[in-house]
Amino acid sequence: MRLSRFFLPLLKENPAEAQIVSHRLMLRTGMIRQEAAGIYAWLPLGLRVLKKIEKIVEEEMVRAGAIQLLMPTLQLADLWRESGRYEDYGQEMLRIKDRHEREMLYGPTNEEMVTEIFRGTVRSYKDLPLNLFHIQWKFRDEQRPRFGVMRGREFLMKDAYSFDVDEAAARKSYNRMFAAYLNLFSRMGLKAVPMRADTGPIGGDLSHEFIILADTGESAVFCHKDLVDMPAPGPDVDWDNLEGVFEARTSLYAATEEMHDEAAFAQVPADKQLSARGIEVGHIFYFGEKYSKPMKAVVNGPDGEITVHMGSYGVGVSRLLGAIIEASHDEAGIIWPESVAPFDVAIVNLRQGDEACDAACEKAYKALTAAGRDVLYHDTDERAGAKFAAMDLIGIPVQLIIGPKGLADGNVEIKHRATGERHTAAFDDVLNQLTKA
16 A cells, blocks of 8 residues: 555644543544544554454454354344343443334344344254354443543444353353453464453353453453463364363462452462553353343253353454553554554655655565555655654554665665664565565
8 A cells, every 4th residue: 555545644743632542542643533422433544453353353263163143233122121131231222213113222232132043043952052253333322431442432342152051061162262362362462361350231150351451451450470471272272172271370360350359369479469450352251041041042952941051252352452552552653463563564765756766665565565465655755754753653563664875785674663673684685575474
């Protein structure tokens, strides 16, 4: 993509309304634009990152055995009355009526709808276990939306729902999602710590939040330090035998503020105690028959009808974008992990209009694009300092810097955004290296 043809409305100053780093940087880099309180338009740069995050989430769900579908944003109020949650959910639910005066709602979550789909289509216990997921926009009418996409009213969410014949099988499904979450956050360059959490309005008696440690986190968290650097299980994990993965993490103390037990935390060695602020990026629940029983979600078993056991598993896809920025930035701007960066490489032309510079940049642009790299070519006539500042601000991992002085010797410069490291090398060697990466 040539910057001269891209829509990238950068801001020179920090917006006054933005209180935290991710909100400031998302507005400054032209990733989002507020359209109403807690509701944002996703501009091209932000959408590119959002799509890459979404793809990773989707791939890890499929790897763990979940099956993708797509449910509508609008739901019938009667479904929520069946489960008993319609009145209980409170004012966060946006309730509406269609032209026929049918009561509907803009879905804040999908436990009821997926249960209705299940009970109308699945008949036999032989069809279980089953895990269905989708990635969809949701709406919760937050009383005080703030911090940009970290606590907005409209947000993109991945929610998955498991169906099993009994509690033992349901806990195996829970463990699969537990491991899948560790993998997907790791792929995004995040260290997510699973912590015992309150079940809230979803319900149930087993729940974990996945927390990114950050000074700007909304809530206090407490955990054993060893959990922070514990590696993800990886794609080759035995998906049918995950008790060890679960036990290795849950045997060490980790709790959100709501579930914190000071006496239990005191048993952790003093040098291993970690008290910090955290950002929730995922939440998983096992809630048994909470929805299946009142909504009569049953299957035929060998000895009669079985009420299925369920769990639900949420990831804030749009929230993740803000969390990554909170965890990875410096004074110059965003430092994107390579897996979710909006572009892989930025080409910076230090003297637009110079015949040799223009020709070298065009050669690099065509070669990198042909190799399948996402490239942003800064081809405007801005001064060099402004170009460097813009590329650092939006956080592209690799900058290929081409200027007349270096080209005279056949050289170009490479800058790595994460470390700030810069080195000079032969143009053709750099091009070969980047096209093979």
